[in-house]
Amino acid sequence: xxxxxxxxxxxxxxxxxxxxxxxxxxxxxxxxxxxxxxxxxxxxxxxxxxxxxxxxxxxxxxxxxxxxxxxxxxxxxxxxxxxxxxxxxxxxxxxxxxxxxxxxxxxxxxxxxxxxxxxxxxxxxxxxxxxxxxxxxxxxxxxxxxxxxxxxxxxxxxxxxxxxxxxxxxxxxxxxxxxxxxxxxxxxxxxxxxxxxxxxxxxxxxxxxxxxxxxxxxxxxxxxxxxxxxxxxxxxxxxxxxxxxxxxxxxxxxxxxxxxxxxxxxxxxxxxxxxxxxxxxxxxxxxxxxxxxxxxxx
Numbered sequence: 001x002x003x004x005x006x007x008x009x010x011x012x013x014x015x016x017x018x019x020x021x022x023x024x025x026x027x028x029x030x031x032x033x034x035x036x037x038x039x040x041x042x043x044x045x046x047x048x049x050x051x052x053x054x055x056x057x058x059x060x061x062x063x064x065x066x067x068x069x070x071x072x073x074x075x076x077x078x079x080x081x082x083x084x085x086x087x088x089x090x091x092x093x094x095x096x097x098x099x100x101x102x103x104x105x106x107x108x109x110x111x112x113x114x115x116x117x118x119x120x121x122x123x124x125x126x127x128x129x130x131x132x133x134x135x136x137x138x139x140x141x142x143x144x145x146x147x148x149x150x151x152x153x154x155x156x157x158x159x160x161x162x163x164x165x166x167x168x169x170x171x172x173x174x175x176x177x178x179x180x181x182x183x184x185x186x187x188x189x190x191x192x193x194x195x196x197x198x199x200x201x202x203x204x205x206x207x208x209x210x211x212x213x214x215x216x217x218x219x220x221x222x223x224x225x226x227x228x229x230x231x232x233x234x235x236x237x238x239x240x241x242x243x244x245x246x247x248x249x250x251x252x253x254x255x256x257x258x259x260x261x262x263x264x265x266x267x268x269x270x271x272x273x274x275x276x277x278x279x280x281x282x283x284x285x286x287x288x289x290x291x292x293x294x295x296x297x298x
Contacts, residue, residue, distance in 0.1 A: 002109030006142050006223060007197045016114065019227060020140070023154050023200045025190050034195065036102045039147040039219050044123055045099075046091055049076030055094040058084040062133035065089065080163070085124065089132025090140070093122040093221040096221070107223075115292055116140075117227045125150065125155050130209035132179045135169045138162045139224040141200040145192035148218035150208050153186035157203035163229070167203075181205060192220065202227065228292060236288040241275045 003012040011026040028034075045051055053071035057064050058081065068082040085091050097107040097120045107118055118139075125131055127148075136157065141153075158177055159167040190198055200206065210218050241247040255264040 001113065002106055003113055004028075005033050005106060006110075006144055007199060011197075011199070012133055020201050021200055023188060023190070023198060023204055025192070026197045026199065027195055028197055029195060031195070032102075033106070033144060033221075034146055034212065037100075037122075037146055037219075037221060039124070039217065042122055042219055044083050044092070045093060045122075046085060046124065046251045047079070049078060049081070051093050051099065052095075057092040057094070058080070058089040059092060059131040060087075060089040061130055085126060088126050088129045090125040090129060092131065093124075094119070096120040096122050097177060103221075110223070110225075111293060113288065114225065115228055117293070118223055118225045121222045121224065123218070123220050123222065125210050127214055127217055128210050128279040130207075132208070134178060134205055134207045136162065136172070136203050136205045137200070137224070138164050138168050138202060140202060140227050141198070142223040143192065143198040143200065144221045144223065145194055145196045145198075146221065147194055148216040148217045149211065149214050150192050150207045150220060151211055152190045152192060152198060152206055154188045154190070154200070155181055155184065155205040156187050158205065159203055161229075162203050181207070232292060233288060236291040237276060237279065237284065238272060239291060240279060240284045240287055241272070244275065246271065247275070 001009065001012050006012075006028060007015065007026040008028050011024075053067050053074060053076055056067070056070065056076070058070060059065075065084060070077055070084060081091055097104045097118075103120050107120060111117055123131065124150075125244075136159075159172060162168055162172070190196075192198055233296060251264065254260060
């Protein structure tokens with residue numbers, strides 16, 4: 001089971017049965033992930049510019065540098081990312097599943113097991129440093145510590161079930177929230193060592209950092225799993241109407257004006273309800289699952 005590579009077999013079985021509601025740490029003893037993705041391996045990506053500037057960030061104490069500091073004309077500038085790292089910046093390499101074959105295959109297997117899509121970000125943090133500060137994620141975060149140690153203070157969610165389009169951290173953050181986090185003890189603190197995996201549900205606030213007395217840099221990968229929501233299935237169910245000509249027919253512009261749109265929506269709503277009422281879930285299950293998963297390459 002691919003998910004067991006990240007969290008161990010017992011935790012993987014539990015995650016397949018139910019979505020987690022609180023953060024928890026698991027051990028993944030003997031994982032191939034730890035053998036494949038090492039600090040020297042990630043260091044080669046940093047030193048040789050084996051990444052896309054659009055998916056690369058250098059962050060220190062919550063502030064990201066302009067991409068021009070390490071790239072020019074869409075290409076990495078040799079040595080610049082390493083200079084930023086040596087200056088205390090966390091290097092964030094996003095979408096590793098598009099550049100590292102082993103990670104790509106692992107992600108494909110996890111997608112097949114869960115029905116979730118995902119992406120992977122790598123974080124390399126200098127000793128005693130901090131990259132991102134307080135924020136929450138719009139995905140189920142599976143954080144795999146691979147080298148060094150990192151401390152994860154975690155606060156309870158400010159919002160319920162955030163997604164990219166609704167209640168995201170960048171658009172919802174307020175100064176009052178920040179002041180409260182700065183002056184409130186965290187709900188939990190986890191110190192992650194190599195072989196530890198933190199599973200963190202959407203919305204939980206965190207501010208990870210290396211400890212001042214740790215001599216080693218920290219390396220972790222975050223597997224960002226996009227949990228499926230009822231809305232996802234509802235949208236896929238409605239899309240099964242595509243083979244019905246009445247749903248593909250054009251709608252005249254006059255029916256889309258502000259005064260006529262309510263009546264048009266009423267007609268479409270009734271049409272959709274009739275379609276769903278005559279749709280057998282068993283007959284469309286394969287179609288819905290296929291719509292939820294990414295299409296294989298080639």
